[in-house]
Amino acid sequence: MGLSEPQPLTFYLNAYEIRSQVPSNPLKAFRIPLNMDKETVKHLKFVLTKNNIVFHRQPSDYYEYKAGYYIYDVEKWSEIIKSDKILSNLEHYKEYVEPISYVVRSAILRLIENKLKMIEDIQKVRGKNIDERKFYFTKDLLEDKSSLFGFHRCFVYRVEYIHRPPKKLLLLILPSILVRGKESLENLIKRGVPLKLLIGLPFKVMQEDDQNTRIKKYVGFLEDVKGDLAVVRPADLTVSELVSVPLRNLYAIGRIDLYRKVVEFLGEDYGLLYDYKGRLTFAWEKGVKMKDAPLRMKREIENLHRKIFAERVFPLKLQEATYTLSDDPVSLEIIEEE
Amino acid sequence: MYVRKIPTNLLWLRVGMGATTLFPSKGIESAGPLEVRNNHISLRVIYDAKNKKKVACLLEKVKGELSNVFRMKIDEVIEETVEGDIVEEIENFARSDVKKPEAQRPIYLIITEKESKDDPGASYYRIKRKLLLDRILSQVVTTDTLNDPRKMSKITFRNIALGIFVKADNVPWYLQRPVILDEEGEETLIVGIGITSLRKSVFSRETHRYVGYFSFYNSRGVWKRLSPLFSSLEEIEQKIQQSLTDGIDQTISKEVNKLAVIIHYTGKDIKKSEEETIHNTLTQYANSTGIKIDYVIVRLIKSPVYRLFSSHGYGYAPMGTYVDFENNLVLINTTGLLGRSATPMGVNTPILASIRKTSLEMNPQLVHNIVYSVLGLARMNWRGVNAFNFEPATTKYAREIAYTLAHLGEKIYHNESALRFLQNKMWFI
Numbered sequence: 001m002g003l004s005e006p007q008p009l010t011f012y013l014n015a016y017e018i019r020s021q022v023p024s025n026p027l028k029a030f031r032i033p034l035n036m037d038k039e040t041v042k043h044l045k046f047v048l049t050k051n052n053i054v055f056h057r058q059p060s061d062y063y064e065y066k067a068g069y070y071i072y073d074v075e076k077w078s079e080i081i082k083s084d085k086i087l088s089n090l091e092h093y094k095e096y097v098e099p100i101s102y103v104v105r106s107a108i109l110r111l112i113e114n115k116l117k118m119i120e121d122i123q124k125v126r127g128k129n130i131d132e133r134k135f136y137f138t139k140d141l142l143e144d145k146s147s148l149f150g151f152h153r154c155f156v157y158r159v160e161y162i163h164r165p166p167k168k169l170l171l172l173i174l175p176s177i178l179v180r181g182k183e184s185l186e187n188l189i190k191r192g193v194p195l196k197l198l199i200g201l202p203f204k205v206m207q208e209d210d211q212n213t214r215i216k217k218y219v220g221f222l223e224d225v226k227g228d229l230a231v232v233r234p235a236d237l238t239v240s241e242l243v244s245v246p247l248r249n250l251y252a253i254g255r256i257d258l259y260r261k262v263v264e265f266l267g268e269d270y271g272l273l274y275d276y277k278g279r280l281t282f283a284w285e286k287g288v289k290m291k292d293a294p295l296r297m298k299r300e301i302e303n304l305h306r307k308i309f310a311e312r313v314f315p316l317k318l319q320e321a322t323y324t325l326s327d328d329p330v331s332l333e334i335i336e337e338e
Numbered sequence: 339m340y341v342r343k344i345p346t347n348l349l350w351l352r353v354g355m356g357a358t359t360l361f362p363s364k365g366i367e368s369a370g371p372l373e374v375r376n377n378h379i380s381l382r383v384i385y386d387a388k389n390k391k392k393v394a395c396l397l398e399k400v401k402g403e404l405s406n407v408f409r410m411k412i413d414e415v416i417e418e419t420v421e422g423d424i425v426e427e428i429e430n431f432a433r434s435d436v437k438k439p440e441a442q443r444p445i446y447l448i449i450t451e452k453e454s455k456d457d458p459g460a461s462y463y464r465i466k467r468k469l470l471l472d473r474i475l476s477q478v479v480t481t482d483t484l485n486d487p488r489k490m491s492k493i494t495f496r497n498i499a500l501g502i503f504v505k506a507d508n509v510p511w512y513l514q515r516p517v518i519l520d521e522e523g524e525e526t527l528i529v530g531i532g533i534t535s536l537r538k539s540v541f542s543r544e545t546h547r548y549v550g551y552f553s554f555y556n557s558r559g560v561w562k563r564l565s566p567l568f569s570s571l572e573e574i575e576q577k578i579q580q581s582l583t584d585g586i587d588q589t590i591s592k593e594v595n596k597l598a599v600i601i602h603y604t605g606k607d608i609k610k611s612e613e614e615t616i617h618n619t620l621t622q623y624a625n626s627t628g629i630k631i632d633y634v635i636v637r638l639i640k641s642p643v644y645r646l647f648s649s650h651g652y653g654y655a656p657m658g659t660y661v662d663f664e665n666n667l668v669l670i671n672t673t674g675l676l677g678r679s680a681t682p683m684g685v686n687t688p689i690l691a692s693i694r695k696t697s698l699e700m701n702p703q704l705v706h707n708i709v710y711s712v713l714g715l716a717r718m719n720w721r722g723v724n725a726f727n728f729e730p731a732t733t734k735y736a737r738e739i740a741y742t743l744a745h746l747g748e749k750i751y752h753n754e755s756a757l758r759f760l761q762n763k764m765w766f767i
Contacts, residue, residue: 172644235457258452282685290684294645294685295652333341334343
């Protein structure tokens, strides 16, 4: 048997290139340095959000770009600060920014978000990660089959910047699953689920603070039920005290494996939930490993790219720059080294 | 941005009789484990009476694995059935075992109900706390394993046996090729750091204390020692300095002149100022000992949005493939395709490594060595015999260690024998 030639292997990322059609024209931005007190930051964030301003927050200096809030809605911002004493007192620097640069990442992220919000059958999932956004398809795939959980297709996207010339902006797309608790603890108890099946389970807890001004959402483990109140231990190493919350403020979380006995008590098909979870996470099907999982996920990424991002989101306009999305995912090639 | 693959010869593991393998399970089955230092153990098996039959089946299989595959003798097996609160009952059994010398204490095999390990109050952590204070090691198995025919398999029995084997101070396998940072280093230490800040309340973002650990591994990926860390906000720099210095002191050989230190951590809890503290600690250590130290600090991001596919077969990218974005970010496929086998379930998630700080000049060879430190340590997960481990052992047990340490609290510093046990035994595996 002769020696075979090393075969080139092609790799693909779940990423598409975001290109600017006029890369030579810089964007104009106001930069507000970060040296301000907490109250001012709070106010600034409030005004930025309320007015849906396209901006990027740069936490530290990055090559030629200084740290600060980069505000691209220059004209709108000029109007806003005219009537806002706190903001007009802040230092504003006029900057010129390359359309393909680190400090436009979040601006593009927001422009995409604005377009996605206009699509009828998808909705934003609230999350804490400022660099990523998650949207889900509102159709509950198990609407009639599970009273406890809603199963939704969803996707996460993120904008990345590659500094090494040629500089690049990438849109990362990752299909995912959203398992939503549909039934409150109060209703589960009303439906006769024995407490012994519920104690110890994790729940999404919505807790009002003492002044009833804020609602904090977190995961907590049910310790006990006392009348209308659930006694909960927050699933956070850092918090040791038990908390009492109204039963109606607790919802099941998506760990279907931990809820198996509850699902079965309600006479619903746990196997079906398990199977859907496997299919939507590209992991298993009918109880066995999905052998072609990467190929299926890649197809779903291509599907999301085509039907959502290419058809409904891009091209995007930011000042004079028009951003378009590549047709094919980023690919890289090597010769296998053995 | 370029893609490379770690050569397959760096993925080999050394097992018994000088043999090497890509697949730990097959390797130890045919050649035995690498080193049996302690081949006499006794087991105390504790379970709810209602599980008697299933436990008997499990126990027979685990004993078979221990003697046939891991080449260990079990001197005695004591079975204890309980009906009430298992944690309280364990306390009663431990009371008699603490009278025995530490080396003769049995390893506890405990069967508990399935519960979420995200729950800091889970009985798992309460059991570990109690037994660690009594210097007793334990292996916990949950009842869902007993009740699921798919889980009652050879691999599960082998994994449980592996846990017992490792806790008895034995070495199942290590990396065939050592991890290095550069050609000059005589010795390499790979250090895993986990630090969690403690918030004041559910509604507060304000932190008031830290709990964490430094875990030290040698260049073959063999665990050496753990340094716990408890600190107030004000003392954190001093405590980091102390934990790191103590760990290095206790771990490196006396005659070393050039040391390489590779630090892995996950999460956001280590700030720039703390990275600076690590840098200063290593610099001071080098100055005071005369040892030349080169180092790299790498933050591992475990849930990146990136996925990596290949044109090969079903689309799995080979284990060891990495994409260097050339901005100190590297995407590493720690699992994927290995030989003809692929990652056991679903699409594998790569790890994104952010190279935060280094004393060396960044170049492709340094990136390659850093990638191998992550990949190699992922091959050194002794919790299971599976060849596919997403996360390196350096950061893998951060949650278990932090939660257990939080249960133990700072009073552990005043319990010298328990502290020594905690530092020198692989109780968290």
